[in-house]
Amino acid sequence: MGSGHYWWGGGWGMFPLMMPFFLLLIVIAVLLLLFGRRGGQGQESALDILKKRYAKGEISQEEFERIKKDLLS
Numbered sequence: 812m813g814s815g816h817y818w819w820g821g822g823w824g825m826f827p828l829m830m831p832f833f834l835l836l837i838v839i840a841v842l843l844l845l846f847g848r849r850g851g852q853g854q855e856s857a858l859d860i861l862k863k864r865y866a867k868g869e870i871s872q873e874e875f876e877r878i879k880k881d882l883l884s
Contacts, residue, residue: 857882 861882865875 858879861875861878864870865872
């Protein structure tokens with residue numbers, strides 16, 4: 812077995828070629844984790860939106876109570 816054994820046999824000769832591939836996989840995994848978590852936190856519930864509309868004066872207290880009752884039931 813000559814020096815080619817390490818190159819084609821999966822030895823340390825392949826490490827420098829595979830390193831950019833593994834770094835790319837790590838970067839993609841980190842980005843997916845970051846954006847996946849951020850997407851879930853940015854969503855408002857229907858009740859939060861209702862409270863904001865009531866606070867802005869877009870709906871009356873009666874409408875607020877009726878819609879809140881529908882949402883919670």
